[in-house]
Structures are given as C-alpha cells and as structure tokens.
Amino acid sequence: IVTVNCARLLKADHHATNGVVHVIDKVIATTTNTIQQVIETEDSLETLRTAVAASDLSSLLESEGQYTLLAPTNEAFEKIPRETLNRILGDPEALRDLLNHHILKSAMCAEAIIAGLTMETLEGTTLDVGCSGEELTLNGKPIIANKDVLATNGVVHFVNELLIPDSAKTVFELAQESEVSKSADLFRQAGLSSHLT
Numbered sequence: 001i002v003t004v005n006c007a008r009l010l011k012a013d014h015h016a017t018n019g020v021v022h023v024i025d026k027v028i029a030t031t032t033n034t035i036q037q038v039i040e041t042e043d044s045l046e047t048l049r050t051a052v053a054a055s056d057l058s059s060l061l062e063s064e065g066q067y068t069l070l071a072p073t074n075e076a077f078e079k080i081p082r083e084t085l086n087r088i089l090g091d092p093e094a095l096r097d098l099l100n101h102h103i104l105k106s107a108m109c110a111e112a113i114i115a116g117l118t119m120e121t122l123e124g125t126t127l128d129v130g131c132s133g134e135e136l137t138l139n140g141k142p143i144i145a146n147k148d149v150l151a152t153n154g155v156v157h158f159v160n161e162l163l164i165p166d167s168a169k170t171v172f173e174l175a176q177e178s179e180v181s182k183s184a185d186l187f188r189q190a191g192l193s194s195h196l197t
Contacts, residue, residue, distance in 0.1 A: 006109035
C-alpha cells in the first residue's frame with residue numbers, strides 16, 4: 001500500500017504528454033509543524049508535553065527524520081494509578097523508556113497498516129499494529145482515538161491508553177500481571193511488597 005502524506009495512492013502512472021499523474025483519495029494539506037510542535041499545540045496532550053520536556057526528548061521530536069508517535073492523551077495518563085504515574089514521572093530512565101515505547105522508527109500512516117504488522121519502537125521493543133474493520137489496533141486493542149496527524153518529520157496517532165513497557169514497571173507490577181500473581185499477593189499480605197516496588 002503506497003501513501004502520499006497519508007493519502008492512499010489509488011491509481012499510479014497515468015502518462016500524459018507533459019508528465020505523469022497519480023490519483024490519490026484525499027486533498028493533501030500543507031504540513032508545517034514538527035511532531036514536537038504538534039504536542040505543544042494540542043490541548044489533549046498536555047501531560048505528554050510535560051513528560052517529553054522532563055525526559056529531554058524534545059530535540060528528537062524536532063529533528064529531521066520519519067517517526068510515528070503514538071501520543072497518549074491526557075485521558076490515557078489519567079487511566080493509570082496516580083502512584084504509578086508519579087513514580088514513572090519521577091524516574092528519568094523509566095520515563096524515557098515509556099516514551100520511547102510510543103515512538104516507532106518509521107512513519108506509518110493508517111492507510112498503510114495491515115493486520116498483523118509488527119513495528120519496532122525506539123526503546124527496542126515491538127508493538128503489534130493492526131486493524132479490526134475500520135479501527136486501528138495496538139497489541140489487539142482498538143485504542144487509537146485519532147489518526148494521521150501529519151508532521152514534517154512523521155505522523156502522530158492519538159492513543160487513549162498508556163503503553164507501559166516492562167522496563168518502566170516495578171517487580172511487583174510485573175508479578176501482578178504474570179503467572180506469579182498469587183505469590184505477589186502473598187508478599188503484599190506479609191507486608192513485604194515495598195521490597196518489590
């Protein structure tokens with residue numbers, strides 16, 4: 001699937017006497033903002049704006065390149081426990097891993113996404129990007145709220161859930177989500193959960 005500024009190429013190579021015509025399915029709008037400027041101007045990305053500034057990722061998102069930012073909205077940050085959010089925001093390494101887990105190494109428009117596509121993030125992890133009917137999915141969940149916000153150095157999709165990589169979780173959080181969740185509960189009941197957090 002070929003796209004031009006996220007417009008799907010419908011018919012290619014119509015030769016004319018003075019050139020060639022490609023037919024696309026949208027009007028291409030002028031794009032002047034970088035990904036960083038998109039973050040700075042969108043009210044729904046206020047928490048992400050604060051997190052990017054704290055992690056010193058602004059220069060990357062302003063630089064030349066082709067990235068896909070899966071931008072967590074304020075709503076996405078509000079869905080996780082306040083204690084977990086404060087811990088991540090207060091830990092520069094965990095915060096950087098969290099944000100890098102939301103940045104894909106190439107620009108990926110919605111039109112070019114097919115079911116079962118695996119994409120590598122800047123953190124070095126992978127995300128399963130796909131589609132279910134008209135909805136885009138991440139790791140099988142339809143959490144993309146707004147798609148194809150174009151920038152000069154890539155594309156932004158707004159997501160309404162936070163994608164927290166294992167490297168940004170405590171041992172206790174990892175245990176609760178795994179086959180040893182009962183053991184984690186026993187540690188908590190014994191008053192030892194602080195050692196795992």
